[in-house]
Amino acid sequence: MNIFVLLKRTFDTEEKISIANGVINEDGAEFIINPYDEYAVEEAIQIRDDHGGEVTVLTVGNEDAEKQLRTALAMGADKAVLINIEDDVEYSDQYTTAKIIAEYLKDKEVDLIIAGNVAIDNASGQVGPRVADLLDIPYITTITNLTIDGKNVSVVRDVEGDEEKIETTLPLLVTAQQGLNDPRYPSLPGIMKAKKKPLATLELDDLDLEEEDVEAKTKTIEIYLPQQKQAGKLLTGEIEEQVKELVSLLHTEAKVI
Numbered sequence: 583m584n585i586f587v588l589l590k591r592t593f594d595t596e597e598k599i600s601i602a603n604g605v606i607n608e609d610g611a612e613f614i615i616n617p618y619d620e621y622a623v624e625e626a627i628q629i630r631d632d633h634g635g636e637v638t639v640l641t642v643g644n645e646d647a648e649k650q651l652r653t654a655l656a657m658g659a660d661k662a663v664l665i666n667i668e669d670d671v672e673y674s675d676q677y678t679t680a681k682i683i684a685e686y687l688k689d690k691e692v693d694l695i696i697a698g699n700v701a702i703d704n705a706s707g708q709v710g711p712r713v714a715d716l717l718d719i720p721y722i723t724t725i726t727n728l729t730i731d732g733k734n735v736s737v738v739r740d741v742e743g744d745e746e747k748i749e750t751t752l753p754l755l756v757t758a759q760q761g762l763n764d765p766r767y768p769s770l771p772g773i774m775k776a777k778k779k780p781l782a783t784l785e786l787d788d789l790d791l792e793e794e795d796v797e798a799k800t801k802t803i804e805i806y807l808p809q810q811k812q813a814g815k816l817l818t819g820e821i822e823e824q825v826k827e828l829v830s831l832l833h834t835e836a837k838v839i
């Protein structure tokens with residue numbers, strides 16, 4: 583079974599984020615594997631262990647992403663591929679990323695592709711479905727369970743808290759939702775082994791792509807942090823006085839009545 587995991591390096595949204603000149607300031611930001619992609623790596627490893635085959639983790643990005651790819655190798659993936667677009671692509675969007683990934687995969691023997699449901703930074707949830715569309719294979723998003731029997735696949739997907747059961751066949755792309763599994767931490771032997779596992783770096787040229795072929799279809803005009811909310815007002819005193827004051831404030835300050 584040939585399994586590919588689409589893995590994105592993202593900044594850690596649990597850490598403080600600042601914006602400088604309309605872009606996220608990378609200085610001081612912590613970078614991690616997109617958390618949904620950790621579920622994807624874990625699922626791929628478990629499927630390989632049950633069914634045999636190979637897990638390849640694939641990132642479109644720059645050389646900084648090698649660290650996250652090595653972590654996935656330390657978790658147990660077999661191979662990593664970094665498509666480094668830093669020197670070739672000035673402006674990228676979800677179309678760019680999906681087109682590059684699909685171009686890389688189009689002549690590979692692919693049984694299963696596992697992506698994250700969404701990247702926690704740009705969060706469009708587009709890349710997985712776009713890749714499947716370009717490869718002309720079925721896709722199922724936000725999966726919480728996956729069972730493979732030969733070419734047949736049974737999937738449970740999360741539908742806003744409800745569950746939907748779907749049957750389909752390989753080749754297939756799925757996107758991982760929280761709850762799919764408990765991603766393992768890389769073990770010390772895993773980290774040692776990962777240093778020797780293959781990590782190939784490619785550029786657009788290697789895929790016979792020109793910058794025009796992957797030109798972004800959208801342009802981000804502005805990125806800004808939400809306006810800081812003012813502290814709420816706490817009313818005190820007898821309930822009748824509070825009601826009077828509330829009505830007065832709604833009239834004079836909030837101007838909604």
Ligand SMILES: Cc1cc2nc3c(=O)[nH]c(=O)nc-3n(C[C@H](O)[C@H](O)[C@H](O)COP(=O)(O)OP(=O)(O)OC[C@H]3O[C@@H](n4cnc5c(N)ncnc54)[C@H](O)[C@@H]3O)c2cc1C
Binds near residue numbers: 618643700
């Ligand atoms: C060199 C470079 C320059 C960029 N320049 C800009 C820019 O100028 N403006 C801008 O707005 N954005 C830019 N980006 C960001 C990039 O275009 C988007 O983040 C990317 O297309 C993914 O979209 P998303 O975050 O909405 O992913 P989603 O669609 O939410 O991601 C869902 C899943 O798709 C997969 N996936 C997503 N991205 C990748 C990836 N890169 N590699 C492998 N798998 C992936 C993962 O499995 C992920 O969980 C740049 C990225 C790079 C690498």
